[in-house]
């Protein structure tokens with residue numbers, strides 16, 4: 001029995017077969033790095049942002065996709081793909097360039113375009129272009145937003161350059177266009193406790209988020225967070241505490257949400273701290289074991305939506 005809704009099953013249900021996400025790397029930056037919002041970026045963000053597996057951004061979108069699709073087709077006999085505009089902020093570029101890159105990605109076997117961005121870079125002008133691409137090329141559209149923490153004080157602590165309000169605005173705006181919304185969260189930021197985790201799960205469900213990518217905090221070398229870590233400005237909680245948070249998060253999340261991952265991953269040589277020096281799948285096993293032993297299923301504690309919070313006189 002699956003105790004939580006996995007992204008792989010969600011994709012299989014949606015597309016009738018296994019679908020692979022292919023990263024696309026554009027020559028971009030981020031308003032939180034170039035001075036538009038702030039300098040230096042989020043305190044945990046490294047020079048390559050998030051795209052460790054992506055190809056060089058001087059290759060065209062089409063070449064990046066075709067190169068990876070050829071490999072995946074040979075290795076896995078895959079037939080359907082998601083073009084994943086992953087690195088930096090993929091709605092932080094002129095509208096005409098945005099449109100051109102998207103058109104380039106609409107090649108045979110690409111069934112979905114996924115755009116990763118910041119909540120303060122979502123605007124109807126970009127969403128209109130996505131709507132046009134959806135109808136002209138018959139592809140699905142999804143948008144992933146980095147949030148990391150729901151607490152505005154934690155967001156300020158990690159120099160996100162936006163608060164919860166921009167995130168809520170972005171989600172409502174994207175939903176208006178009928179696109180799926182994904183969110184990235186780090187559940188073990190040192191300033192957020194178990195209560196924050198539970199409240200985050202409830203708010204994500206109330207906002208009708210479709211996809212959630214949970215990261216465990218990894219600390220990269222040569223980052224502000226890395227320096228603070230080396231100076232003992234904070235400590236990272238234990239792996240058991242992280243497992244408890246993920247299990248609680250799952251139990252408070254409405255059952256239709258699909259989890260894209262439960263842990264972060266980064267190359268060992270780039271990090272000062274990553275997954276308590278354990279392999280990610282070992283920790284995933286610990287989470288699944290805890291769900292099993294506690295007999296918890298996703299949504300078990302989801303008794304707060306659609307008026308269910310009203311317990312008297314109804």
Ligand code: SF4
Pocket residue numbers: 030031032033040041042045046049050087088089118146
């Ligand atoms: S918003 Fe994303 S790309 Fe920009 S600094 Fe933060 S983590 Fe890095």
